[in-house]
Amino acid sequence: MAPTRFGTDGVRGVANEELTPELALVIGRAAARVLPAPTFVVGRDTRRSGPLLQAAFSAGLAAEGADVIDVGVLPTPAVAAVAVSRQAPGAVISASHNPFGDNGIKLFSLLGTKLPVEVESEIERELHALLADPDRPPRRPTGHDVGRLSADAAGAVELYEAHLVATLEGRRLDGLHIVIDCANGAASAIAPEVLAGLGAEVRALHDAPDGANINDRCGSTDPNELARSVVAHQADLGLAFDGDADRVIAVDQNGTVVDGDVLLALFALDLAERGHLAGNTVVVTVMTNLGFRLAMEARGIAVRETDVGDRHVLAALDADGLALGGEQSGHIIFRARSTTGDGILTGIALADLVLRAGRSLADLSTGLVERVPQRLVNVPIPRPERLADSAEVWEAVVKAEAELGHDGRVLLRPSGTEPLVRVMVEARVEAQADAVAAQLAAVVEAALGQIEPQVRR
Numbered sequence: 187m188a189p190t191r192f193g194t195d196g197v198r199g200v201a202n203e204e205l206t207p208e209l210a211l212v213i214g215r216a217a218a219r220v221l222p223a224p225t226f227v228v229g230r231d232t233r234r235s236g237p238l239l240q241a242a243f244s245a246g247l248a249a250e251g252a253d254v255i256d257v258g259v260l261p262t263p264a265v266a267a268v269a270v271s272r273q274a275p276g277a278v279i280s281a282s283h284n285p286f287g288d289n290g291i292k293l294f295s296l297l298g299t300k301l302p303v304e305v306e307s308e309i310e311r312e313l314h315a316l317l318a319d320p321d322r323p324p325r326r327p328t329g330h331d332v333g334r335l336s337a338d339a340a341g342a343v344e345l346y347e348a349h350l351v352a353t354l355e356g357r358r359l360d361g362l363h364i365v366i367d368c369a370n371g372a373a374s375a376i377a378p379e380v381l382a383g384l385g386a387e388v389r390a391l392h393d394a395p396d397g398a399n400i401n402d403r404c405g406s407t408d409p410n411e412l413a414r415s416v417v418a419h420q421a422d423l424g425l426a427f428d429g430d431a432d433r434v435i436a437v438d439q440n441g442t443v444v445d446g447d448v449l450l451a452l453f454a455l456d457l458a459e460r461g462h463l464a465g466n467t468v469v470v471t472v473m474t475n476l477g478f479r480l481a482m483e484a485r486g487i488a489v490r491e492t493d494v495g496d497r498h499v500l501a502a503l504d505a506d507g508l509a510l511g512g513e514q515s516g517h518i519i520f521r522a523r524s525t526t527g528d529g530i531l532t533g534i535a536l537a538d539l540v541l542r543a544g545r546s547l548a549d550l551s552t553g554l555v556e557r558v559p560q561r562l563v564n565v566p567i568p569r570p571e572r573l574a575d576s577a578e579v580w581e582a583v584v585k586a587e588a589e590l591g592h593d594g595r596v597l598l599r600p601s602g603t604e605p606l607v608r609v610m611v612e613a614r615v616e617a618q619a620d621a622v623a624a625q626l627a628a629v630v631e632a633a634l635g636q637i638e639p640q641v642r643r
């Protein structure tokens with residue numbers, strides 16, 4: 187069995203092949219040993235493999251004496267919110283935006299935050315020790331000490347929906363026409379209900395999950411149908427969630443996509459104008475477009491940069507008491523309102539911003555972030571962690587950076603969720619960004635793997 191590792195968003199793999207029920211059970215046992223809590227909260231997204239893996243993971247927790255509260259299909263940020271309410275660690279069986287055949291397990295502390303890297307490493311060590319010796323001490327509990335499994339899906343939904351409504355502090359969304367794409371995922375039941383309850387006219391797309399259609403040509407990774415629907419129905423805006431609803435991408439009334447960089451800029455300016463942008467600083471990751479940094483600099487707002495992953499964004503926010511951070515993908519954290527990225531909460535905040543401004547989303551967002559051409563090439567590599575030790579690749583990076591000078595940027599990193607090396611290049615001239623990205627991708631492929639790269643723009 188290949189080593190099991192926590193990436194930027196937990197453990198992921200092909201369900202029932204890489205992430206098997208046997209492995210999920212042992213991950214549950216390891217988690218219970220490292221996080222010695224009497225109760226865990228466990229939820230999932232809509233994948234066919236979700237109930238299988240959730241049952242196995244929960245069995246592992248119970249085998250070590252932990253009680254488990256099954257909250258059913260629920261967005262990742264909702265499980266985090268329930269974990270905070272219950273003062274219990276939480277877990278979500280989800281592979282987020284990945285294809286339905288994948289699945290994953292991500293863990294939350296009783297504060298509703300992603301586990302520190304050191305704690306995840308401790309769980310990894312315990313996991314591999316248990317795989318080598320399932321009966322290693324301490325002795326498993328028996329009799330009354332075996333953990334109990336119970337369900338509270340309705341209570342968890344009620345708690346989360348109340349939390350979402352409370353973020354508007356009594357304001358409503360009356361008069362706003364919104365089209366939402368639920369990605370056939372965890373947002374499918376909750377997002378339409380909450381938005382409509384706040385007074386918006388809601389048209390929902392891809393809100394009929396069947397276990398296999400999650401993220402299938404829909405959601406935040408493919409907002410094309412949403413864009414067409416917004417224009418066709420003359421809606422004010424559109425919101426596209428991913429499979430576990432921890433991110434959102436917006437569409438304006440003209441069908442133009444408004445990604446996480448632009449959303450973050452809108453929220454930063456809005457909070458700053460109202461005196462709520464703590465430290466007059468916004469936190470971003472290394473993947474954020476250079477144009478965002480220039481836009482914030484022009485408006486007197488400082489930008490702090492972290493590694494990729496909302497865990498790192500949250501850590502930077504908490505380190506200095508900051509209020510807002512996020513990623514280009516649409517993971518946005520309003521620290522006063524949430525412990526993790528929350529697509530539905532962000533969508534509500536955007537709708538509220540549009541109403542308060544009295545201007546359309548297109549008017550607010552057009553020209554706000556003048557993007558520097560950015561090219562991202564995903565190079566499939568069986569063991570992307572080998573990137574760090576490839577002298578050949580890093581020599582090519584140094585040459586590319588010299589070629590781009592101060593007007594460009596290069597970033598290479600192994601994916602934390604897929605067997606890929608991500609090659610990102612920014613340059614003032616689009617053709618140069620294309621050429622340098624292709625050149626570096628070829629070097630990565632030659633040095634680390636033989637599979638043709640996939641280009642995304």
